[in-house]
Amino acid sequence: MSAYSSLPPKDSGLAYVFMLPTLVGVAGVQHFYLGRIFRGIIWLLTFGLLGLGTIYDLFTLKRQTRQVNARRALGID
Template identity: 45%
Template sequence: MKSGFVAFLCWLLCLIGVCGIHRFYTGRTGSGLLWLLTFGLLGIGQLIDLFLLGSMVRQANLINGLAGARASASVSNVVAPVINIRIDKDGNAAT
């Protein structure tokens, strides 16, 4: 279970020049690498993430919770994630 407090502390690392760690923490490695290499999209993306951080943590917890259940989830967009959840009729995860 991801913590909002820990995610915010990771976000604060941008003050010392290490941007995007909060995205790695919430499971968004692709955009985390982009943030890391571009200093949080020149600070603009980092500032926007301050407001999106709560929903990023909730989505990460939802996907991690579904991993242990009889369901499958996939995120189809990196910037504005769309979570697709599939549960077949027998309660088994659909592939």
């Protein structure tokens, strides 16, 4: 059994809440929440890939959250 399988699942609604700081120029917080530190740093340094990555996240954040939860349930991440 993995240490990750005992952690509670991530919530896509909360991930969207963490995306709100993007509106004032702090992009990528949602990726830190999901445990994607490298992607969060890239988003932070490039202002969400000049906004394009943030728009992409608006449409895919639920899927990204499900993927993170599935990987954690399997003990992969």
